[in-house]
Structure formats: structure tokens, C-alpha cells
Amino acid sequence: MQELKKVGILAHPKRKATFPVAQRIESSLQKRGIKTCLYEQWDETDVSDDIRYVQMAVAIGGDGTMFRAARACAPHNVPVLGVNMGRLGFVTEIARPDDWDAALDRVLAGDYWIESRMMITAQVYQDGTLKMQSDAVNDVVISGDGPGRMVQLDAYIDNHWTTTYNTDAIIIATPTGSTAYALAVGGPILPPDLKNILIVPTAPHLSMDRAIILSEGSTVGVKSADENRNGMLITVDGIQLGTLTSDDVVRISASEHSSSFVRLRSRSYFYRSLLDRLEPRITSSGKRNVSLDNIISMKQHTDGQRDPEA
Ligand SMILES: NC(=O)c1ccc[n+]([C@@H]2O[C@H](COP(=O)([O-])OP(=O)(O)OC[C@H]3O[C@@H](n4cnc5c(N)ncnc54)[C@H](O)[C@@H]3O)[C@@H](O)[C@H]2O)c1
Ligand SMILES: Nc1ncnc2c1ncn2[C@@H]1O[C@H](COP(=O)(O)OP(=O)(O)OP(=O)(O)O)[C@@H](O)[C@H]1O
Incomplete structure (x- = not known):
């Protein structure tokens, strides 16, 4: 992604709770010297004139909002960062509006990756x-x-x-x-x-x-x-x-065109996100940070320590 000079902010037109969040996001960007264009009532054609001049769009809402934003941004290769204020938000990246400032710091530090989807x-x-x-x-x-x-x-x-x-x-x-x-x-x-x-x-x-x-x-x-x-x-x-x-x-x-999304989670997030968002009843029971390689090397270590005569 190019250096952020201007960011588009797209709120959910039918969900007024997204408007104050959009304004907070706008002021946090402006405080860092980044220009913004904010839309509360919009459709894909309304935003296309402005979107071509931004380096990133922030979509605030659920999956439907993300898809609308992605369809508007894809022809201009603009990546979308989603802040979830919907029900499921499967394709959004930032789980809660309160996580915005930390997420912005990571984006500005270059600590993100771009996921391209057909x-x-x-x-x-x-x-x-x-x-x-x-x-x-x-x-x-x-x-x-x-x-x-x-x-x-x-x-x-x-x-x-x-x-x-x-x-x-x-x-x-x-x-x-x-x-x-x-x-x-x-x-x-x-x-x-x-x-x-x-x-x-x-x-x-x-x-x-x-x-x-x-x-x-x-x-x-x-x-x-x-x-x-x-x-x-x-x-x-x-x-x-x-x-x-x-x-x-x-x-x-x-x-x-391809849609592109700004990602802050690890590149292997997809399968875990299936479990978190689509099967919330399945709990990880402490296995969240354990990799298969860890299990195999721990097993080798324990077996190596075992007394062969025992
Ligand atoms: N029976 C169904 O499951 C059903 C019926 C009609 C449409 N849809 C889906 O709804 C999509 C539009 O989504 P929306 O949010 O604008 O409408 P919507 O608000 O009616 O939501 C449909 C549900 O599907 C979820 N969803 C949408 N895309 C998803 C994805 N890629 N992965 C996981 N979950 C996803 C949404 O979060 C929401 O919970 C359509 O593209 C279609 O795939 C689903
Ligand atoms: N810019 C927009 N203009 C008009 N309608 C929109 C816009 N953005 C979203 N919508 C519609 O509003 C409805 C709900 O929006 P959205 O999907 O973002 O939230 P949600 O359904 O609560 O979240 P999720 O889809 O994550 O469960 C969807 O049908 C979506 O298409």
C-alpha cells in the first residue's frame, strides 16, 4: 500500500451508530496529518470519484458494508480496512471500534499485509x-x-x-x-x-x-x-x-478486478477465524497458541528423555 496521504471513510448509511465512530476515525487520521473524505450516505457510484484518490478505505459496518466498499474500491486498487459494527463481520479485520487507534498505529508502522481476493x-x-x-x-x-x-x-x-x-x-x-x-x-x-x-x-x-x-x-x-x-x-x-x-x-x-483487504492478523488467520466466527461454541481449551510443530518437538523431547531400560 502506498504511504497514507488520504483515507476514505465509509459508514453504514442505515446504522447511525456508525456515524460517531466514523467521525472519531476521521479526527484520529487528521491529527496525524492524513486527509480524509467521509461518507455517511453513499452508494458505490457516489464514492468512486473520491475513492480513486485515496490510498486506503475504512469501512464501518458488517460484511455487507465491506462488500459495497470492496466493489467501489477494487477498480482503483484501493484496499479496505473493516471495522466491525455488524452482526458477524466475517471479512472485517478490526473486531471493535475501540481497537481502532492500535490498528491505525500498526498500519502507519507498516505492520500489516494486503489480502487480495478474486x-x-x-x-x-x-x-x-x-x-x-x-x-x-x-x-x-x-x-x-x-x-x-x-x-x-x-x-x-x-x-x-x-x-x-x-x-x-x-x-x-x-x-x-x-x-x-x-x-x-x-x-x-x-x-x-x-x-x-x-x-x-x-x-x-x-x-x-x-x-x-x-x-x-x-x-x-x-x-x-x-x-x-x-x-x-x-x-x-x-x-x-x-x-x-x-x-x-x-x-x-x-x-x-480483485478486492483487497488490509489484514493485521497472521497470514494463517482464515481457518482460525472460521472457528471463532462460524463455530463460536467450540472453545480452544488453551490450544490457541500451540502449533503442530510444537507438539511434535515436545513429543521428541519427552521420548528422548525416557529411560529406554525402564
Ligand atoms: N441462507 C443464507 O445463508 C443466505 C441467504 C441469502 C444471502 N446470503 C448471503 O448474504 C450475502 C450478503 O451479505 P450481507 O451481509 O450484505 O447480507 P445480510 O446482512 O443479509 O447477511 C447475510 C449473513 O451472511 C454473512 N456473510 C456474508 N458474507 C459472508 C462471507 N463471505 N463469509 C461468511 N459469512 C458471510 C453475513 O455476515 C450475515 O450474517 C450474500 O452474498 C449471500 O452469500 C446468505
Ligand atoms: N452503503 C450501504 N448502502 C445501503 N445499504 C447498505 C450499505 N452498507 C450495507 N448495507 C446493507 O445493510 C444490511 C446490513 O449491513 P451489514 O451487512 O454491513 O451489517 P450486518 O448485516 O449487521 O453485518 P454482517 O453482514 O456482518 O452480519 C446489508 O443488507 C447491507 O447490504
């Missing part, structure tokens, strides 16, 4: 013309237009028909999204440094019911298999992008 692009074509397009950090979901409505979807992998799903929806996820909706419907967990697309159907009926992980660089095409079917929806990171007709074709591929 994004996907969904393009919707109607009569051969591009009608909608969006990047996603987590996932693209193609579903019926209401609860309990099954859709029949033809899936194409690398341009060729692969299968037809009878399902509530199909989720096309990034490795980041593998711990979100895809996880809830039984999909596998992928480490965030992979660059593979994951396809998981939700409630498939007498059709392919397993998740598929594609090779790096592969693309997915989705089209209604039923010419007469009317309502379908396309949702990107939980936000409805639009409706689909039975003639529309959706193509999903790796985006040319």
Missing part, C-alpha cells in the same frame, strides 16, 4: 446485447422470482451445456462467498487465495445436487431451460441486480 463478473445478455453487468465479491444467485418457485436452469461450463438444474436457485460463488450462502446450502469451504468459481444449487429436485468447483479461468453460463418461464431474479452479493426473462443469458467469469 471477484466475479456477471454479464446479462438479451438478444445478444449486454443488458446488465456487475462485479461480485461473494456470489451471483439466479433464482425464481418468489419463495417456493422452482426454476429450470441450463448450465454451461466453458461455453458447453453441462446440466439442467431443477432448483430454487443456483449460487455461483467466489472462494470468499464459499463461507456465505453457498456454505448454508452445504457447499465446500474454499480458502480465500484460490481463484476458482464454485457452483452450488439450493434445494435441487431430481437434478445435480452436488457443488462443483471449476478450474481456474473457467466460465459459467446460465439460461432458463423453459422457454415459457416468466419471473427469474439475478442477485449480486445479496443485492437484487434485476429480473431475467427466459431469453436472457447470464455469463459469469473471473473479474478483471
Whole structure:
């Protein structure tokens, strides 16, 4: 990351408790001579003019806020540092606003690393013309237009028909999204440094019911298999992008942009964070700072001390 001269601060527009925190963060940066631009009410297009001139963005909220910030920042290669004021905050880095000052000191001392994560692009074509397009950090979901409505979807992998799903929806996820909706419907967990697309159907009926992980660089095409079917929806990171007709074709591929996150935890944080945030009932019982190498060398040491004649 370049030297911090200007930082963007993005609060959660619908959660007023984030506003005073954003102002405290702004004054702590200004006291250190760093310029700021603060947004309380914003969407991705509002911030893009300012975001291109910052070296880092601070997102204050939960995962949804992080994804909005990441989608706005990715085209400008601006990394996002998340302060959790949401419920789960799986991708945020700073657990509580009170930890901000210590975190800022570490960033200014260069004691951080940047995690880059793949994004996907969904393009919707109607009569051969591009009608909608969006990047996603987590996932693209193609579903019926209401609860309990099954859709029949033809899936194409690398341009060729692969299968037809009878399902509530199909989720096309990034490795980041593998711990979100895809996880809830039984999909596998992928480490965030992979660059593979994951396809998981939700409630498939007498059709392919397993998740598929594609090779790096592969693309997915989705089209209604039923010419007469009317309502379908396309949702990107939980936000409805639009409706689909039975003639529309959706193509999903790796985006040319990557999201990047400022990390202060160790590079091996991901698996531990799964346990901390997704399985809070499992306690570490003092094993948190024990490595496998420690256990093996302690065992060698104890065995070496044992009297072979005993
Ligand atoms: N049944 C489900 O689990 C379900 C249903 C719809 C959407 N979603 C997910 O919600 C995402 C949007 O998140 P949001 O926070 O804007 O909406 P939201 O506020 O509705 O939150 C959905 C929940 O999923 C968690 N979450 C989101 N992304 C995650 C990730 N990558 N890893 C672990 N947990 C994650 C959030 O923290 C939150 O608890 C969508 O991309 C989709 O994956 C999940
Ligand atoms: N800038 C924004 N503008 C409009 N809506 C937003 C914005 N940021 C977040 N939201 C929406 O508000 C909702 C809740 O936000 P967010 O996900 O950040 O908090 P949360 O749900 O409490 O946290 P988590 O997702 O970590 O459980 C989400 O649906 C999110 O998409």
C-alpha cells in the first residue's frame, strides 16, 4: 500500500451508530496529518470519484458494508480496512471500534499485509446485447422470482451445456462467498487465495445436487431451460441486480478486478477465524497458541528423555 496521504471513510448509511465512530476515525487520521473524505450516505457510484484518490478505505459496518466498499474500491486498487459494527463481520479485520487507534498505529508502522481476493463478473445478455453487468465479491444467485418457485436452469461450463438444474436457485460463488450462502446450502469451504468459481444449487429436485468447483479461468453460463418461464431474479452479493426473462443469458467469469483487504492478523488467520466466527461454541481449551510443530518437538523431547531400560 502506498504511504497514507488520504483515507476514505465509509459508514453504514442505515446504522447511525456508525456515524460517531466514523467521525472519531476521521479526527484520529487528521491529527496525524492524513486527509480524509467521509461518507455517511453513499452508494458505490457516489464514492468512486473520491475513492480513486485515496490510498486506503475504512469501512464501518458488517460484511455487507465491506462488500459495497470492496466493489467501489477494487477498480482503483484501493484496499479496505473493516471495522466491525455488524452482526458477524466475517471479512472485517478490526473486531471493535475501540481497537481502532492500535490498528491505525500498526498500519502507519507498516505492520500489516494486503489480502487480495478474486471477484466475479456477471454479464446479462438479451438478444445478444449486454443488458446488465456487475462485479461480485461473494456470489451471483439466479433464482425464481418468489419463495417456493422452482426454476429450470441450463448450465454451461466453458461455453458447453453441462446440466439442467431443477432448483430454487443456483449460487455461483467466489472462494470468499464459499463461507456465505453457498456454505448454508452445504457447499465446500474454499480458502480465500484460490481463484476458482464454485457452483452450488439450493434445494435441487431430481437434478445435480452436488457443488462443483471449476478450474481456474473457467466460465459459467446460465439460461432458463423453459422457454415459457416468466419471473427469474439475478442477485449480486445479496443485492437484487434485476429480473431475467427466459431469453436472457447470464455469463459469469473471473473479474478483471480483485478486492483487497488490509489484514493485521497472521497470514494463517482464515481457518482460525472460521472457528471463532462460524463455530463460536467450540472453545480452544488453551490450544490457541500451540502449533503442530510444537507438539511434535515436545513429543521428541519427552521420548528422548525416557529411560529406554525402564
Ligand atoms: N441462507 C443464507 O445463508 C443466505 C441467504 C441469502 C444471502 N446470503 C448471503 O448474504 C450475502 C450478503 O451479505 P450481507 O451481509 O450484505 O447480507 P445480510 O446482512 O443479509 O447477511 C447475510 C449473513 O451472511 C454473512 N456473510 C456474508 N458474507 C459472508 C462471507 N463471505 N463469509 C461468511 N459469512 C458471510 C453475513 O455476515 C450475515 O450474517 C450474500 O452474498 C449471500 O452469500 C446468505
Ligand atoms: N452503503 C450501504 N448502502 C445501503 N445499504 C447498505 C450499505 N452498507 C450495507 N448495507 C446493507 O445493510 C444490511 C446490513 O449491513 P451489514 O451487512 O454491513 O451489517 P450486518 O448485516 O449487521 O453485518 P454482517 O453482514 O456482518 O452480519 C446489508 O443488507 C447491507 O447490504
